[in-house]
Amino acid sequence: MPSASPLPRRAAIVGANRIPFARSNGAYARASNQDMLTSALDGLVARFGLAGERLGEVVSGAVLKHSRDFNLTREAVLGSRLSAATPTYDLQQACGTSLQTTLQVANKIALGQIESGVASGVDTTSDAPIEVNDDLRRVLLAANRAKSTAGVLKALGGLRPGQIVPEIPANREPRTGMAMGEHAAQTAAAWGISRTAQDEITVASHRHLAEAYDRGFFDDLMTPYLGLTKDNNLRADSTLEGLAKLKPVFRPKGYPDSEATMTAANSTPLTDGAATVLLASDEWAAERNLPVLAHFVDAETAAVDYVHGDEGLLMAPTYAVPRLLERQGLTLQDFDFYEFHEAFASTILATFAAWEDPKFCKERLGLDGPLGTFDKSKLNVAGSSLATGHPFAATGARIVPTLAKLLAEKSAQEGSDTVRGLISICAAGGQGVVAILEA
Template sequence: MLKVNRFSIIHLIGKRNLSSTNIKDDQTYIISAARTPIGCFRSKLAQFTGPQLGAIAIQGAIERSTIITKDLIEEVIMGNVRQAGVGQAPARQAALGAGLPVTVATTSLNKACASGMKSYQILAQAIQCGQIDIGIAGGQESFSNVPFFLPRGDLPYGGIKLIDGLQFGFTDVYYKKLMGACAEHTAKNMNISRAEQDDYAKRSYELSAQWASKVTELEIVPVDIPATKKIPNHKFGEDEEYRRVDFSKFSKLKPVFEPKNGTITAANASKINDGASAAVLASGRAVRKYGLKPLAKIVGFADAAVDPIDFSIAPTYAIPKLLEMTGYKQNDIHLWEINEAFSAVVLANLRLLKIDISKVNIRGGAVSLGHPVGMSGSRIVNHLALHLEPGQMGVAAICNAGGGASALMLEKMYN
């Protein structure tokens, strides 16, 4: 007997019909999506905590739904990785900061870089199980406010040094290497050159600049920046990093993680940033009840894991798993978003999976925009939901510290 799972049925019936009769009660739909601009380290958004940025993204996503009101939100799940110093329950802070009722259930989620994407998966499961009908998924991060650590215990003679919370969080706990050094391991094993990575980074910056106005229009909700002694109150509504690039310096930069023979530099790696992203997710029941026009349907999702030092290639395992679950082939996918933690990450996965680069990150990525880790998985899912054309399929994938990866497939429904 032919084995057909619930995700593959639509694929088998051929051309998809976007009419209301094709809305299934237990499927999950992205109704609206929004994000803050991504700020550079200790720059435009430095005065905001992760939860404060999350509140702005949540409110923006609800407002863009036009029909969904705050009292209809039943649950909020927000990725947030660097939680030290943020205060209790950062997702709860974001939800209440956005003006949601105190009765809303909230969960703060940490799956390292995949946190924002995993929030969609868990919320979708709650919807598929019939536990809720409408919720918020997303992610938030403020690297600018990550504190320094002072280990608890008796102070030794001679004093003790502070530990940089940022560097500590970027260190693999198994190999005691920074994540960039682990990516260097992959680049070396796969013979990915410095020139290839620099060329890919330039592509990312050029595409971000080329598509900046469209990305700003579809994705970003401006952040009100309070006045200081030096600057007046103003709105910050554009991503910062891609405008700072100087291509003439690319070849002159020294490798960061392996000074002698390394290939990864500050130019061809993602940056340390601040930002938040969110989306309204709803069941088919809610879509019909409220007359909603979904941006996209969540077709399926999958996780995978490899040796922690090989985290860069974990999407190579999550993506085929997702395709097998859903019954789709690589050629069925119109757009791919593979998070640019490092240029080497994308290049490695494209080489292993033989994916056409012309379909990948075609409006730029984390190398040129930034990588606020709790946010990034949400950003790339939302990007597909907003930029695909009706009837097209998209896959977002992201690797995470510890050797993991998450992947999620969307079908675009309405603009």
């Protein structure tokens, strides 16, 4: 594989703002994606004194999106305090959305096409789009096409009671008909991931997030919204004993000897929220005396054939990371922080297990030996999705600034040495986005 051709420059991560994440149908039940994104943008504008400024671009997206929100980001910017001359576009890559938007903005900055930009993502599972079902839709469209009253009546005569049932978006893969949790349960069983190991990841996530709040880590990364000042999924007093009492769900199909190990705690809940990251060239930041927390180094996106290819739905990062490491001439052990999106605790544990398996690494990843393991005390040290919750498209824009700030803090403590962090996010559809930041 060729090594990375050097980019003209690296994009700087200047700072960020997100709103606290809220469990579904709770604090943000009446907030739309546009409301949340606009508020998150306005908090970012305020933090960096950008009212009225034209930025290079704002890129955002949502997974659960109303059809009227085709220009979601543009509408949010027009409603925000940014200059209306700031261009936007929407992007959608399931849970990878806002790491991908970060990559897109960073690349344009690196190429000198823009000097500044906001990468972001937003999702609501409370204000979700509900559509008429396909049969009703066909009847209504036929009625609309009819040229006479008789034609309209004839078309509407085809209406049946069953057609009234709406289509509600479900967390389900269209090609397998299986819920994401069912897929994850299969992967957990295939890799023999224990319930206890999953619960340990879960407790650590909550504990780390609570500690981060206690030390004011989020004071310059977050702005309260609709009365919430913290992610309301956080359970600071979460314990292994407490989690052990929860009833597991998702008995893995095709693994008759395996128990169900996944619970409501070691799986991320449905969540509402929005997150934004301000990226810029070093020059743009310097002109405004703005800080540079870290730089965006490189990223890789992978996809796996989970439909026919005997690979787990959420295992794409397992493939993306070694490709990124090789291109950058790094090993898995070369990082100071590891930020792995905890879709399910079992997902990241399966990924770690796969990297330690010589056969998998040779046959699936084409490596000479195992990718190996790393110091787990560097994993998700400020908490991750199990504790914060996971508004699908907003998670990348939560993780990027969290890691950038951790790197900036460590760099400030240790002086001139480069510090480095790895981000990994799995996504529906068998995809995964991974990235490296440096400070």
